Amino acid sequence: MSFKRSKSGTEKTLSTEEEQIKVLEVKKLIGPIAEKCPVLCSDASILRYLRARSYNTKKTAKMLKGTIKWRLEFKPEKIQWVDVAQEAERGRLYKADYLDKQGRNVFVIRPGVQSTNTPMAQIKYLIYCLENAIWNSDSNQGQMVWLIDFQGWNTSCLSMKVARDTAQILQAHYPERLGIAIFYNPPKMFESFWMMVKPFLETKTHKKVIFVYPANARSCAVMEEHLDMEKVESYFGGKNTVGFNYEAYARKMKADESNISRIFDLCYSSSPGLSVTSASVSEEASSEIAICSNLEDADGSSANGKQDCSRMDPYLTEKDRSLSWLIWH
Missing domain, CATH: 3.40.525.10 (CRAL-TRIO lipid binding domain)
Incomplete structure (x- = not known):
């Protein structure tokens, strides 16, 4: 492991081997959900989350679980041109x-x-x-x-x-x-x-x-x-x-659009009942609820103790918001 100095402090950098160890640690923390969402939990995807959390595996797993829950709730891959x-x-x-x-x-x-x-x-x-x-x-x-x-x-x-x-x-x-x-x-x-x-x-x-x-x-x-x-x-x-x-x-x-749908069909089809092309909407919903319930502490709990699949990352800072405000508005 090495470090680079910057004006704001020390930035951590890892070798390829060290990064791979971190990726495996995150997959272990996420558990079987990683196999159900192979695209979102690919090595490349996990590495982006690790870098965003300065290679803290617990924070990375929590952040990635939050994204999985958000995608199940918001279904961004289902948005169409119309x-x-x-x-x-x-x-x-x-x-x-x-x-x-x-x-x-x-x-x-x-x-x-x-x-x-x-x-x-x-x-x-x-x-x-x-x-x-x-x-x-x-x-x-x-x-x-x-x-x-x-x-x-x-x-x-x-x-x-x-x-x-x-x-x-x-x-x-x-x-x-x-x-x-x-x-x-x-x-x-x-x-x-x-x-x-x-x-x-x-x-x-x-x-x-x-x-x-x-x-x-x-x-x-x-x-x-x-x-x-x-x-x-x-x-x-x-x-x-x-x-x-x-x-x-x-x-x-x-x-x-058809190519995006195909990619996510493959992503979710590895999990029985979670396929986005499932003929049974109720079965799909039940499977998604089950996965959300297994994503413990991804975004915190609601007042009644149940997980809320629509909530977002608790680590978001004012620094994050500032750049977005400048760029998008």
């Missing part, structure tokens, strides 16, 4: 049809474009996009690039409820998915706010944030280092003048 099409229409958030130079998916986020839908509709669409990028992608990378355009952004674009709920979902159930976040041409008011929030963020997190200004040659070089500017949209200084095409995007996303 459920989110209206929210996608304005192009406030979408998965780009190109990857960065490391082969990572690129999310274009335009917080200055107002959403006309409810906070729940915005969150559901975000989850839909994340699921698509993770389970149905040509990318060979588990991480993503967030490309944020601040054109039209002002304080009226802020929604604390969406920010809070978004942060909770991202940090609790999609850990270690951020590769880099490029803040493109943010206004002065945002820069001031960032300087106040930055000290509350972990060093490894805020180091992933890059500020880019179109009038600055060095900033332009950073964009070219990470992205093929022939493919990047013109509002980011690229040569793609078409930008977001809703019709083409809708066709692509709908075509992806």
Whole structure:
């Protein structure tokens, strides 16, 4: 085991062999549930949760159990294009049809474009996009690039409820998915706010944030280092003048849905009665309740002592919420 020094303290790093030992420890703590959800409890998935919890196996197991319970309750893999099409229409958030130079998916986020839908509709669409990028992608990378355009952004674009709920979902159930976040041409008011929030963020997190200004040659070089500017949209200084095409995007996303469903059918079919394609809804529900009851202390207990499958990660901090507020709103 080794350690790297950072401004915020000491960051733990493990060898491949040490990581594998930790993965096995987490699987042991989770128990037979790991076999029932092989995709969510794969080595790669567990490693992301371990890194998010600084390799603390007990906290990692608790966090991962929380995600399993959340997925059984929320069923993100069941969200379909018809459920989110209206929210996608304005192009406030979408998965780009190109990857960065490391082969990572690129999310274009335009917080200055107002959403006309409810906070729940915005969150559901975000989850839909994340699921698509993770389970149905040509990318060979588990991480993503967030490309944020601040054109039209002002304080009226802020929604604390969406920010809070978004942060909770991202940090609790999609850990270690951020590769880099490029803040493109943010206004002065945002820069001031960032300087106040930055000290509350972990060093490894805020180091992933890059500020880019179109009038600055060095900033332009950073964009070219990470992205093929022939493919990047013109509002980011690229040569793609078409930008977001809703019709083409809708066709692509709908075509992806069958593959996502197939992956999760395989994930749950290993557990009798838990198959998401089960003809008996009541049997499926009973099996899910049984699994939730075995996920002891994943998220705490409700007042009557029963486990609540809808609650989220108790380790979420104000640091986690701050970055999400900046990026998504």
